[in-house]
Amino acid sequence: MLRSTDHILTTHVGSLPRPHDLLDVLKARLDGEPVDQAAYDAKIADAVDRMVQQQVEAGIDIVADGEMSKPGHAIYKTEVENCVVWAKLKSLAEGAEIASKQLWGYRAAS
Numbered sequence: 001m002l003r004s005t006d007h008i009l010t011t012h013v014g015s016l017p018r019p020h021d022l023l024d025v026l027k028a029r030l031d032g033e034p035v036d037q038a039a040y041d042a043k044i045a046d047a048v049d050r051m052v053q054q055q056v057e058a059g060i061d062i063v064a065d066g067e068m069s070k071p072g073h074a075i076y077k078t079e080v081e082n083c084v085v086w087a088k089l090k091s092l093a094e095g096a097e098i099a100s101k102q103l104w105g106y107r108a109a110s
Contacts, residue, residue, distance in 0.1 A: 002062055007100030009061040010093045016055075016066030017085050022047045026071045044069045058086055059093030 002009060018026070022043050029035045051066040 004061075006104050008096040008103075010096045011060060011062035012055075012064065012089060012092070014067065015070070016051050016068075018066075018068060019043075019047050019050065022068065030071050054086060055089065058089040059097070060089060061093075061096075 025035055025040055025043055029040065047068040048065045051068060052063045055063040055066075
């Protein structure tokens, strides 16, 4: 388990916005259309890589796959723009930094 003695670690749980090309493949698969398995796997791997990178850039300490391979909520039209989701994650990381500074005098490098 990742621990810190100088700042509050940030993470998230649940789905993150999926790229449109992945949504198309997830929907096709749910609709019973034939989907090339290798291409499907590659799209998921690429989406996970991108989501992890965006979480790192947002300042999230403990990253997750964003449930890229799970179709559950992926097919619903995203009512919230992706930029709003990432702004919320960045705010979470910034809030943890503020609390860490107050608790330990810690300030992360920007």
